[in-house]
Amino acid sequence: MSPANVKVTHGATRAGRARHLLLALRSVLVSVAGIVAVVLIWSLVGRLLAHPSLLPSPVAVLGALRVLLAGEIGADILASIVHLAAGYSIGVVIGLLLAVLCARFENLDVFIEPVIEVLRPISAIAWIPIALLMFGVSESVPIFLIAYAATFPIFVNTLDGVRRLDRLLLNAARSLGASGNFIVTHVVIPGALPYVLTGARLSLGVAWMAMVAGELVGGDAGLGWRIMWYQEFFAMDKVMAIILVIGVLGFVADAALRGLQRRLLGWNPVES
Amino acid sequence: MSRRRSKILVVSALAVLLLAWEGAVVLTGAQASWPFPSGIIRSGFAITADGTLLVALAGSLQRVITGFLVGALVGIPTGIAMGLLPWVNLAMRPVTESLRSIAPIAWIPLAILWLGVQGNAALFVVAYAAVFPFILNAAQAARAVDRNHLRAARALGAGPGLILRAVVVPSTLPTIFTAARIALAIAWSSIIAAELALGVKIESGGRSVAGLGQLMVATLYVKRDVNALVFGMLVIGLVSFLIxxxxxxxxxxxLPWARR
Incomplete structure (x- = not known):
């Protein structure tokens, strides 16, 4: 703000507020224009491609979405959420547990970390054939893949968070006579929480991708499976509608965890 | 515990684990349905020796690199424009954020429709997966360019081309390199996913095997060789580690100045 603006009277602040509002309005308009442009290009390309089933128009996809929302998609969303909830909680519990064990017992750490380091580069995707062999085409495939994918980010971040704890704080608590439990609840957990939550968010991201891939290739229910189902019927408008739903749900899930992060960590904003 | 001793301990523990695994499978006579270490090595040797593995690996890697480059070519300029020009950021952010939330693999049916089963569909999925790390990181890096450097360059009469070359590129390069690492890792796991999804389709049509993912699908449904499957998995892990x-x-x- 320029120095001239500092000596403002009451009326001038109102003008300033109006200008602020105008700027905000303009930025909203530009954002909307971006989306409108994409939709326009999308329908133009669809028209040029000659055949509407190659790239269904935005209107067709919205229509398909309405049909889906009115009917069967609820069951698919539910199935996907069940897969995600089951797999994600298994993965997060295993990841947290292993990280806590590694941090607490150095002897175990020597064994756990090499195993994790060997498994980590093998993405969940690479397990799909084995998972198919072990479980057959069933809900176990996506759940297994989600759990596997979710384990690593939270493990790595939690361990990192515990290791980065401020030694000074630990020593201070210890020398002031705090008990082991007290140190855990008042120093270790608050100190590691930002990293744990970052890990939880990263885990959710990879879990989401694993869910779609697992359902698409080896599931018998869920959004990913439904994509393949509609592909068999060559219903591309419905395929795109489901892609849209996957995008929106993925965005909402990430936003929810980001909100949780902000809420729990008002005192310690972590770079996301 | 000293480093050396703990290393010896780990190696011997892993060796014991492998031996126990081998012993358990062989003693229970479950070699047909369970993978075991010596079987994995034998199957791995077989598919390496007859060349199928190398051909598949080359096919996958070639598509990964092409998709990665497409992602970089689209993502880096977009990201830098978003980071430097506020109105581009405003217009593009909602679009990129909403597209980013879509799992790349979900595009497979449409990609097959547009580009065919031959492998270009997988390429599309890879490029789609790789573009977002580039956009996000390039935008962040461009936003972090020291405004005073930009102003100084402008005041000294540098044109936009020179500013890009002499100020923006050197300062964003380290972050873009990080983006490249993330993008390549995601690209590699997407190619396998895409090929697996495609493979299920291709295999039913009796077409030839094209990539590592398709090779694994063929191993799963045609040869039913668990050991080769595990070997393929290990190769996938090894490649991402090497990358x-x-x-x-x-x-x-x-970029020695970016070393941490």
């Missing part, structure tokens, strides 16, 4: 190691080494030699 990361090579890129990290490359960063340290190319």
């Amino acid at each position: 990361d190691a090579v890129l990290r080494r490359l960063r340290d030699t190319l």
Whole structure:
């Protein structure tokens, strides 16, 4: 703000507020224009491609979405959420547990970390054939893949968070006579929480991708499976509608965890 | 515990684990349905010796690199424009954020429709997966360019081309390199996913095997060789490990000022 603006009277602040509002309005308009442009290009390309089933128009996809929302998609969303909830909680519990064990017992750490380091580069995707062999085409495939994918980010971040704890704080608590439990609840957990939550968010991201891939290739229910189902019927408008739903749900899930992060960590904003 | 001793301990523990695994499978006579170490090595040797593995690996890697480059070519300029020009950021952010939330693999049916089963559909999925790390990181890096450097360059009469070349590129390069590492890792796991999804389709049509993912599908449904499957998995892991190691080494030699 320029120095001239500092000596403002009451009326001038109102003008300033109006200008602020105008700027905000303009930025909203530009954002909307971006989306409108994409939709326009999308329908133009669809028209040029000659055949509407190659790239269904935005209107067709919205229509398909309405049909889906009115009917069967609820069951698919539910199935996907069940897969995600089951797999994600298994993965997060295993990841947290292993990280806590590694941090607490150095002897175990020597064994756990090499195993994790060997498994980590093998993405969940690479397990799909084995998972198919072990479980057959069933809900176990996506759940297994989600759990596997979710384990690593939270493990790595939690361990990192515990290791980065401020030694000074630990020593201070210890020398002031705090008990082991007290140190855990008042120093270790608050100190590691930002990293744990970052890990939880990263885990959710990879879990989401694993869910779609697992359902698409080896599931018998869920959004990913439904994509393949509609592909068999060559219903591309419905395929795109489901892609849209996957995008929106993925965005909402990430936003929810980001909100949780902000809420729990008002005192310690972590770079996301 | 000393480093050396703990290393010996780990190696021997892993050796014991492998032996126990081998013993358990062989003693229970479950060699047909369970993978075991010596079987994995034998199957691995077989598919390496007859060349199928190398051909598939080459096919996958070629598509990964092409998709990765497409992602970089689209993502880096977009990201830098978003980071430098506020109105581009406003217009593009909602679009990129909403597209980013879509799992790349979900595009497979449409990609097959547009580009065919031959492998270009997989290429599309890879490029789609790789573009977002580039956009996000390039935008963040461009936003972090020191405004005073930009102003100084402008005041000294530098044109937009020179500013890009002499100010923006050197300062964003380290972050873009990080983006490349993330993008390549995601690209590699997407190609496998895409090929697996395609493979299920291709295999039913009796078409030839094209990539590592398709090779694994064929192994699963045609040969039913568990050991080869595990070997393929290990190869996938090894490749992503090598990709990361090579890129990290490359960063340290190319961008010594970015070393951490």
